Amino acid sequence: DNIFHSLDSGEKWEGQLQGAGGPNSGDPAACINLTGRYYIGFIDNASGQSVAFSDDQGATWTTSKVANAPSGFGNLLDKNHLWVDRGPTSDYKGHVYDSWTTFGGSNDSQIGISVSTDNGVNWSSPQHISSGVNAGSHNQGVNIKCGPEGQVYVAWAIYDSWPSDEKAIGFAKSDDGGVTFQPAYRIINNIKGIRTSEVTPNHRVNSFPSMAVDLSNGPNRGAIYVVWANKGVPGVNQGPGSDLYVIKSTDEGVTWSTPVKINTDT
Numbered sequence: 001d002n003i004f005h006s007l008d009s010g011e012k013w014e015g016q017l018q019g020a021g022g023p024n025s026g027d028p029a030a031c032i033n034l035t036g037r038y039y040i041g042f043i044d045n046a047s048g049q050s051v052a053f054s055d056d057q058g059a060t061w062t063t064s065k066v067a068n069a070p071s072g073f074g075n076l077l078d079k080n081h082l083w084v085d086r087g088p089t090s091d092y093k094g095h096v097y098d099s100w101t102t103f104g105g106s107n108d109s110q111i112g113i114s115v116s117t118d119n120g121v122n123w124s125s126p127q128h129i130s131s132g133v134n135a136g137s138h139n140q141g142v143n144i145k146c147g148p149e150g151q152v153y154v155a156w157a158i159y160d161s162w163p164s165d166e167k168a169i170g171f172a173k174s175d176d177g178g179v180t181f182q183p184a185y186r187i188i189n190n191i192k193g194i195r196t197s198e199v200t201p202n203h204r205v206n207s208f209p210s211m212a213v214d215l216s217n218g219p220n221r222g223a224i225y226v227v228w229a230n231k232g233v234p235g236v237n238q239g240p241g242s243d244l245y246v247i248k249s250t251d252e253g254v255t256w257s258t259p260v261k262i263n264t265d266t
Contacts, residue, residue, distance in 0.1 A: 075104025141208025
């Protein structure tokens with residue numbers, strides 16, 4: 001991975017080519033913990049998952065292996081995301097989470113996740129957490145965030161056929177720092193993403209969800225927000241273009257609001 005950073009609020013940038021972990025197979029994800037350690041997660045050249053970390057603002061890096069790809073040609077751990085628990089009062093502050101889609105083997109097309117409790121040096125054995133959504137084809141585009149008390153929230157796109165657009169958004173939660181996860185479920189169904197229908201050929205786009213959690217001490221503390229691109233109104237899924245929608249949960253993911261369009265064009 002190439003690594004560049006700014007120490008003056010974005011006025012100037014510096015860094016190096018292939019500086020974070022050296023050559024790899026792409027899909028970089030970045031985060032920083034509360035002590036200033038930089039993390040970059042990526043698909044390594046063995047098609048598995050690795051994470052590089054730096055304690056000197058990216059000048060030098062150490063790489064740790066997270067998980068191996070299933071044996072067999074073309075199998076890999078794909079479309080990863082990386083997050084660190086930065087909740088000041090979390091019981092799991094500093095835990096690092098790496099998640100991906102496993103292609104191949106006995107957990108083919110499922111969301112895998114591993115946790116490091118020692119700042120990225122060592123990683124737990126992967127567990128797969130998405131089977132409860134019963135995806136017709138596969139799960140992909142995972143996104144991780146942590147709640148104020150250390151809850152681990154994982155969201156991803158569900159494909160019920162292929163080739164097709166995204167059909168739903170899956171979700172799983174852990175209350176014990178990633179040791180165990182509650183059964184996954186669909187937080188919204190009958191959406192229509194943009195993976196295949198809303199772009200001209202040869203443009204690689206998607207409606208992978210992106211998530212945020214309110215860590216403030218304000219009235220929305222703990223609220224979870226998930227956004228994605230949808231063709232038309234979710235549930236209707238028709239129209240001349242795509243829009244961005246958000247849903248919100250104020251009860252740690254048990255229930256979710258009606259989708260609200262974010263962009264203001266007609």
